Structures are given as structure tokens and as C-alpha cells.
Amino acid sequence: MDKKTVTTICYLARLKIDKEKAQKIENDLEAIIELISKLQNIDTSNVEPLYNPLEKTALKHNDVIDSDNRKEKFLDNAPSSNEDYFLVPRVME
Amino acid sequence: MTWETVIGIETHVQLSTKTKLFSRASTTFGQNPNTNVNLIDCGLPGVLPSVNKEAFYKAIRFGLAIGAKINQTSIFDRKNYFYPDLPKGYQITQMDLPIVLGGSVEIKTKEGTKIINVTRAHLEEDAGKSIHDEFDGYSAIDLNRAGTPLLEIVSEPEISNAKEAVAYMKALHQLVTFLDISDGKMSQGSLRCDANVSIKKKGETKLGTRTEIKNINSFKFIEKAINFEINRQIKELENANSITQETRLYDSMKDETRPMRSKEFANDYRYFPEPDLLPVVISDKELKKIKETFPELPKEKLNRYVDEYKIPDNDAKILSSSKSLADFFEVSLENVEDKGLLAKFLVGDISSLLNKELIEINESNLTPENISKLINLISDGTISGKIAKVILDKTWKKGSKPEEIIEKEGLTQISDDKEIKKIIEQILKENSNQVKAYLAGKEKLFGFFVGQVMKLTQGKANPKTVNSILKEKLKK
Numbered sequence: 001m002d003k004k005t006v007t008t009i010c011y012l013a014r015l016k017i018d019k020e021k022a023q024k025i026e027n028d029l030e031a032i033i034e035l036i037s038k039l040q041n042i043d044t045s046n047v048e049p050l051y052n053p054l055e056k057t058a059l060k061h062n063d064v065i066d067s068d069n070r071k072e073k074f075l076d077n078a079p080s081s082n083e084d085y086f087l088v089p090r091v092m093e
Numbered sequence: 094m095t096w097e098t099v100i101g102i103e104t105h106v107q108l109s110t111k112t113k114l115f116s117r118a119s120t121t122f123g124q125n126p127n128t129n130v131n132l133i134d135c136g137l138p139g140v141l142p143s144v145n146k147e148a149f150y151k152a153i154r155f156g157l158a159i160g161a162k163i164n165q166t167s168i169f170d171r172k173n174y175f176y177p178d179l180p181k182g183y184q185i186t187q188m189d190l191p192i193v194l195g196g197s198v199e200i201k202t203k204e205g206t207k208i209i210n211v212t213r214a215h216l217e218e219d220a221g222k223s224i225h226d227e228f229d230g231y232s233a234i235d236l237n238r239a240g241t242p243l244l245e246i247v248s249e250p251e252i253s254n255a256k257e258a259v260a261y262m263k264a265l266h267q268l269v270t271f272l273d274i275s276d277g278k279m280s281q282g283s284l285r286c287d288a289n290v291s292i293k294k295k296g297e298t299k300l301g302t303r304t305e306i307k308n309i310n311s312f313k314f315i316e317k318a319i320n321f322e323i324n325r326q327i328k329e330l331e332n333a334n335s336i337t338q339e340t341r342l343y344d345s346m347k348d349e350t351r352p353m354r355s356k357e358f359a360n361d362y363r364y365f366p367e368p369d370l371l372p373v374v375i376s377d378k379e380l381k382k383i384k385e386t387f388p389e390l391p392k393e394k395l396n397r398y399v400d401e402y403k404i405p406d407n408d409a410k411i412l413s414s415s416k417s418l419a420d421f422f423e424v425s426l427e428n429v430e431d432k433g434l435l436a437k438f439l440v441g442d443i444s445s446l447l448n449k450e451l452i453e454i455n456e457s458n459l460t461p462e463n464i465s466k467l468i469n470l471i472s473d474g475t476i477s478g479k480i481a482k483v484i485l486d487k488t489w490k491k492g493s494k495p496e497e498i499i500e501k502e503g504l505t506q507i508s509d510d511k512e513i514k515k516i517i518e519q520i521l522k523e524n525s526n527q528v529k530a531y532l533a534g535k536e537k538l539f540g541f542f543v544g545q546v547m548k549l550t551q552g553k554a555n556p557k558t559v560n561s562i563l564k565e566k567l568k569k
Contacts, residue, residue: 049189051168058374061146062146065111065112082228084126085233085235086233087231087233088232089231
């Protein structure tokens with residue numbers, strides 16, 4: 001864990017952190033990784049990966065429409081919108 | 094220097110389910126913006142997705158059709174990235190255990206047939222739509238498409254040129270429409286692909302650096318975009334430049350690819366198992382039912398058309414190659430006696446109209462009711478084949494009913510012997526020189542007389558009646 005990695009992770013998660021905190025976060029993450037990395041010592045080559053701790057499987061919904069139009073409510077709640085669309089700072093490709 | 098091209102294609106197929114992959118909002122295309130959206134699609138906190146049964150069944154149908162392994166237990170993963178048309182901040186997709194693994198697709202080009210292996214096909218949710226150029230300083234977001242089920246089909250890098258890439262996409266298009274898992278409408282984005290293109294020196298085993306051309310949505314553009322990209326890469330390498338691994342967009346107006354604005358950081362999607370969804374299990378019973386209700390594929394249709402309806406092989410081949418044409422044929426023939434004539438009409442006149450405008454029959458004004466009526470009018474002698482073409486032209490343009498066109502334009506065929514006899518007598522009188530020549534042995538002139546009759550009657554005379562009366566008259 002170094003400063004650059006912390007900066008990258010924060011960017012990917014869209015988190016703004018101030019410089020004083022960066023050092024603390026770096027130390028904390030370092031400690032967490034160290035703790036977790038103990039798990040790496042266990043031989044798991046014969047263990048099936050656990051995808052979910054619940055020993056259940058997903059319920060599948062039938063392909064039948066059940067939804068009401070809440071366009072106005074959704075748009076009202078958005079930071080910026082017009083009568084039809086959510087408006088966001090312009091993104092171009 | 095001789096170069097070899099290596100292409101792998103990722104295809105996104107919108108599955109034709111009524112509801113979204115993780116919610117029960119409608120997937121209908123072309124609705125008012127942001128009306129087909131519910132709490133889940135908009136990514137509100139605290140809501141839980143559930144999986145759409147039908148999306149799984151459709152994905153499995155595809156897997157079975159390409160001889161793939163079906164993972165009866167499959168899981169979803171979370172792919173993290175920020176983009177406004179993806180309101181949750183992540184896309185739910187399948188990484189570790191996709192529903193479909195392996196399989197292959199046969200493609201046909203002028204060089205013959207070739208097998209393209211499929212790496213995998215997995216389910217994921219589509220994003221919303223962004224509009225960048227309508228509102229000053231803003232991008233506008235429509236979430237109607239957000240959550241629509243996609244089947245992403247990933248090919249092995251076994252495609253060697255642009256023509257093969259087109260053939261591969263056509264094969265997939267045929268497959269997904271016949272399997273009835275997608276409407277295949279490329280203009281609406283129901284089938285679109287990303288092409289990974291790289292080149293290497295001939296014989297070299299190591300792959301070159303690839304670029305990815307994003308979101309190509311027509312057969313024509315696939316070919317053009319890939320050819321442009323191959324030539325660009327060759328030029329770069331021959332000028333001793335290197336290829337940058339990047340994502341490019343194809344601009345059909347300028348016929349070129351260019352890099353998408355590069356991100357400040359390389360993307361790191363940080364996949365992990367989707368905690369909001371449990372593993373999805375497909376039971377043996379479900380799998381058996383999917384197999385039992387498997388739709389008819391082109392080869393089976395071809396055989397049935399030949400065996401059951403006695404359609405000539407070539408006509409049957411064309412009818413069975415397109416899902417929309419085959420459907421149209423099958424609905425029309427229920428009310429048609431002369432099925433061979435119907436087939437001939439669809440493969441001939443109607444197909445050439447379709448090809449001219451590059452559309453599928455279900456996108457035209459033609460209806461099975463009107464076409465079966467038209468065929469029956471030919472069969473019972475009400476109209477001639479020539480008049481039928483005039484009527485087809487009109488119903489093609491406006492979708493009007495054949496019987497209405499006939500009445501409006503007075504197009505009924507003249508089968509009345511007396512009337513035709515009168516016309517023939519008049520023609521023979523006016524063309525006495527030709528009659529002499531005919532009687533002297535110039536038998537080719539028979540066609541001339543028929544032509545004159547048709548001209549005078551504007552094509553309305555029954556050709557059979559004309560032929561028999563003419564023969565009789567010219568004997569004397």
C-alpha cells in the first residue's frame with residue numbers, strides 16, 4: 001500500500017480525501033490487508049469457491065410486467081432534470 | 094510484408110423479454126423517456142434485484158443451439174464503474190460462472206464454411222441512454238433501457254477478415270431470431286458488437302496489440318470499420334510506429350475509426366460476486382422443458398417446406414433463411430391453396446422489393462392477409478400475373494387491400510371469351526401483314542399478337558384464354 005494506490009482507489013470510488021487523512025487511510029488499509037492476508041496461507045485448492053454465505057438459491061421472477069410509471073417523482077428527486085430527462089454534467093466520448 | 098488479421102467479436106444481444114433482467118419494469122422500445130423505470134432500474138438504495146426467469150431460458154436456448162455447456166448454477170458479479178447512464182455505479186454481469194460456456198457457430202463465406210468457437214455467453218444488464226447534443230452543457234439521461242437483459246456472446250479470436258466478421262454476425266442474427274430470443278433489430282440496437290482487431294506478420298504466432306471498435310450496429314459498418322482499422326494498423330506498423338491498445342469508435346459519416354477520449358486512469362472494474370443476488374440454479378426439469386419446446390431452426394423449416402408443401406428446394410432455402418420471411422410465409426399459407434405460387438411470389442417479386450430497401454418483411458407495409466388474398470386472386474383467374482405486380486406495388490407503398498385496389502383501378506382480368514375474341518379479331522385485322530408472315534411459317538410472331546392483346550387490354554386479358562383463341566384464329 002502506498003500513496004499512489006490510495007489515490008487510485010479513492011478516485012475509482014469517487015471519494016475525496018484530504019492529505020492528512022490520506023496517511024491514516026494508508027496505514028489502516030495496510031493493517032487490514034496484513035490481517036486478511038493470513039488467509040492466503042491456507043491451502044484452498046480443493047475447496048469450492050463460496051459465492052454467497054447463504055445456502056440458498058435465487059428466486060426467479062416471471063416475465064410479467066408489474067411496474068407503474070413514476071417518472072415525475074424520479075425526476076423531481078434528481079439534482080437536475082427537465083420534464084423528460086435526468087440532466088448531468090456533460091460527458092462526451 | 095504480408096500481414097494476417099486476428100479478430101474476436103463480443104456481441105450484445107437484447108433478449109426479447111417483456112420485463113427487465115432484475116426488475117419487472119417493461120422493456121418496450123420507443124416509449125416516452127424515463128417511463129419504463131422502477132426503483133430497481135434507477136438504482137435507489139435499499140432495493141433488491143430479482144432475476145428474470147425468461148431471460149435465463151432464452152440464454153439457455155442459445156447455449157443449446159450452439160452446442161455449449163449450460164452452467165445450471167451460475168452467478169452474477171458486480172462490475173464497478175461510474176457513468177451517468179448506469180445509475181447504480183456498477184453493472185450486474187456474469188464473470189466467474191456464466192450461464193453459457195463454449196459452443197460454436199458455423200459461418201458461410203465465398204471461401205466455404207468455417208467454425209467459429211464461442212468462448213462464453215453471459216447475461217448482463219444494459220445501461221440507459223445518454224443524449225449529448227440536445228441540452229447546452231448537459232448530457233440528458235433516459236433510463237428506459239437500463240436493466241434490459243443482454244446476452245453477451247464472446248467469440249474466440251478466430252475470425253480472419255471483415256467478410257468473416259460479417260458472416261459471423263449474420264449467423265448470430267439468424268440464430269437469435271429463429272430461436273425467438275431477440276427481435277434482432279439492429280437499427281434499434283437489439284444486436285450490436287464490439288470488434289477486437291489486431292494484425293501480425295504472416296506466420297507469427299504471437300498476437301499483435303489489439304484495438305477494440307465499440308458498438309457497431311449494422312452489417313455494413315462491421316465490414317467498413319474493420320477494414321479501415323486493419324489498414325490503419327498496417328500503415329502504422331509499416332511506418333515503424335506501434336499500435337496503442339485502446340478503444341475506438343467508428344464514424345460512419347467519415348468512414349474512419351478514432352480513439353475514444355482516453356480515461357485519466359485505466360479502468361479497473363474491481364469485479365466481485367454480486368452480494369444482492371444468490372446463485373441462480375436451473376433445475377433438470379426446467380432444462381428438459383426448454384429442450385422440449387425448442388423452436389424450429391432453418392434446416393428443419395427447409396425440409397418441412399419441401400416435404401409438406403412441395404415448395405421447390407431453392408425457394409424453400411430462401412424462405413427458411415430469414416425468420417421474418419418464414420413467419421410471413423407460414424401465416425399467409427393458411428389461407429392459400431397454391432402454396433408454390435405464394436413461395437415463388439415471396440422469393441421473387443417481394444424479396445427484390447425488400448432487398449432494394451434493405452428491410453425485413455415485418456418492417457414493410459405488407460401483411461399476410463393482403464398477400465394471401467393477392468395470390469388467391471391470381472389462382473382463381475381474377476387477375477393476371479402482370480396485374481398482380483401492379484397491385485403488389487400499391488400495397489407495398491400504402492398497405493392497401495388488393496380487392497380495393499382492383500375495384501378502384503378497374504383491374505379485373507378479362508376472361509370473357511366473347512370480349513377477347515372481339516379484341517383479337519380487331520388486332521388480326523389491323524396487322525394483316527404479320528398474319529400473312531405467320532401463316533407463311535414465321536411462328537415467332539405469335540408472341541407479337543399476344544403482346545398486342547395485352548397492350549390493348551392493359552394487361553387485363555387472361556393469358557390462357559388469349560392463347561387458345563389466338564391459336565384457333567390463326568389456324569384458318
